[in-house]
Amino acid sequence: MRSDSIPKIIVKTKYLKNQRHKEYYLNYIATRDGVEKFQMSHGDKPVTKKQQELIENLLKDYPDSKTIFEYEDYINEPTRRNASEFISAVMDQNLTDIATKENYVDYIANRPRVERLGEHGLFSDSGKKIDLSQVVQEVGKHEGTVWTHIISLKREDASRLGYDHAQGWVDLCRAKRNELAEAMRIDSNNLQWYAAFHNEGHHPHIHMVVYSKEPRQGFVTNQGIKKIRKMFASEIFHQDLMNIYKNQTEARDELKNYSQKTVQELLKEIGQKDHLENGIIIEKFLALKESLKDYQGRLMFAYIPKESKQLVNDIVRELEKEEHVQKLYEQWNLYRQSVFETYNGSLQEQLPLLEQKEFKSIKNMILKEVMNYDVNAVTYDEQLPSLQVPELDIVVEDVESEKVDDIPQNLTTNLSARYRLEWSKNYKMACKLFYGSDDVQQDIEQAKSLLKEECDQHNILGYELLAKVLEIENKENPESYDLYKEALQGSLEILSTDKNDFIQSYLQYKTGKFYYYGKGCEQDYEKAYHHFSQSDSEYAMYCLGRMYQRGYYVEQSDKTAFEYFDKSATKGNAFANYEVGTYYDRGTAVPKDEKQANLNYEIAYRKFEGMLKNSEDDNLLYRLGEMNYYGKGVEKDTESAKKYLEKAISFDNKNAKYLLATIYLKEYDYANIPQAIKWLEESENPQALYLLGKEYLKGILVEQDKKKAVHYLTLSAEQKNSYAMYALAKVFLNDINYMDPDKGISYLQNASSLGNEYAQIMLGNIYLKGEHVEKNVDAAISYLQMASDKNNSFAQYMLGKLFLFGKEVEQDKEKAKSYLEQAAIQGNTYAMYLLEHMDDYHHQPLVLMTTRLLHHISRIFTKTVPDNSKSPLAGVDKKLAKKIKEKKIAQGHNAKDHEINMR
Incomplete structure (x- = not known):
């Protein structure tokens, strides 16, 4: 980026002396007597000798004038116009040397080209009517120090960004008053300021007069001046900075x-x-x-x-x-x-x-x-330091949604029994009123009314749906739990009395869900598994797939999970089609097959759209939003994704909240970041808690808080999230304030047992070095082999090096070559080097040591240039995010707000 294309701001800060100066000098500045006048038609002619002499004298008296815009213009193009602009600017910016405080206020309010806001050009805090003569006296009599700031822009920047008129500066100064007070070490309640906008030809600017009502308050250092310049620049050039960061x-x-x-x-x-x-x-x-x-x-x-x-x-x-x-x-x-x-x-x-x-x-x-x-x-x-943990997919729950239209017509249980199961006309209408459909407008209250009638008739379907409605309205409503409990009790009684095959299968599935999610009972995966296993419903098969996928009650097995998902998909469950697509997409338990993945995604998406026409179920809305966002079975469309997710959130869908929160964070949607953090904090989703912990650990979009980070990562780890375990292990092994090697090793071992390759690599390295544990090469090789089996190139490189050098194990060049080739195919540069020098490795420790140093330097270069993993402003100034947060607090936002910018 060329230097002359970069937006700039000039801030000059001085203070008014108490002594009086000759009125001649004040009049000289105000009327420009002594400044050579010229006709605009002659402005492009070369600078005159008299102007040159005056400029030389000014530069002797005020050498810092070489830093202002006008001097840059004059040097680049020494015309009469630019010379006159520079002379005027120097006199303007050094007026404090020759003016009384009273005259200075009067001057900036009335001088030529000031934009008047009524009788004069002076403005201050909102709602403050300014009597110029009264302000002049007030400032003149003030016993403390009175500072002046001149803030200047290039004309093209002022015009482009809306600062070529007074109102733009009025809004800016009022918004920045509290930050200004902080930079000048003045209590914001005591801050008093006045300003006026001067619409100069090349470089429009404002003059500010600032002081504290408490005379002993206020102090401006060079650092304070830098803060003032930075706060104005970050606001004025916000959009430009965003473009700069994008380019960077x-x-x-x-x-x-x-x-x-x-x-x-x-x-x-x-x-x-x-x-x-x-x-x-x-x-x-x-x-x-x-x-x-x-x-x-x-x-x-x-x-x-x-x-x-x-x-x-x-x-x-x-x-x-x-x-x-x-x-x-x-x-x-x-x-x-x-x-x-x-x-x-x-x-x-x-x-x-x-x-x-x-x-x-x-x-x-x-x-x-x-x-x-x-x-x-x-x-x-x-x-090892450059290993990057990939972004994790959402661990979703409660995404299956049975189709009411699939239920046999007029099927019901014995009406003389205490409970009944009936897809009655009122129940079906309540479903449509609750979710809304193409032909029925959503009406929650009417839905509740119909469901209460069904509850009076002891219809367990009515109990369950009404419980969900009340749960959305108020999570703490005890009536919701009681209704779920009633629905569960009814399901168990009907199962023991009604032998209809369809009802048995359906209620085994529904009962399993109550235990699976802990609705109306304690969560019990064993009972959930027992009931799911006795149902041939495609939805029960889907739930069994989930249990094997997560290792809930049963031993984790992607192979078995895929088999259940595949059976469920074959029976027409669109949600299972989605899971089958995911397995083919990732190559998990089955060979990676992009064609099969896309086919299943497309089937799922088409079915979801059809189901949505009959009922805008929140699980359907979530899945459609998620598929639009990632481009699964449909072209990627973030805006459509957001609409689906927002609708799902209106039904309190937890998965939708997590995904939309993730989108807000990734897009640096500052206005919605507080909401995103709130959703994550309220979530019980292990992946949401992991993401939240990582955000508090990084301290970029929220203020860094290691205690909160450990808290949320622990909650996630307790739900068997191996990535949370890995993150915690690094904290307990590396952070001096949380150092606990035993706990760190324990987390790594637990993460490794769940298949986390990064934990396996870290354990391999720890056992090789004998750090925090007794050195154990066999254990190291075992852990590295686990990661290598997942085709991790770094693990393959480490194993290849082990067998090549033969320091810790018996040398085996064939094994070494095999591992190194696997790593090199994936682009591992160290493995490439060793392959090329397998027979010349006597000097390799020294060579690789110098190479590691070069790697370290290259990482510093890339890390110290702002990137999109940070808040755009964080790459420039580590304290800026904190300052912006303080500004928002000063403007009345809650201290716990996590927003970086209110745009």
């Missing part, structure tokens, strides 16, 4: 690809004789190792001896000379510059890599690698 995201992806390509090239070249091995870097590494051989202190750059520090610095300097690192650093500086200019209005100093604070970690990385270097040692975790 694309640039970051480009950079990441470039980085990966670079590392691949390095790995290919690194074994050559004229590469790093005969350079200064290797020599410095070995010298550093020797200088630290007797060192016993903390292994951090700040603590090591001076001689060793010099060697570390030499290594960093040499690394910067490497062609690939040099190119990466040039790109990194280019992308960072675009944001810096927006906030600071000036060029950022280009520092050597050694002095760039974002890369300080390289020094400690060098120390760690050098001290761990042993020609006889072999390491296995080159890529």
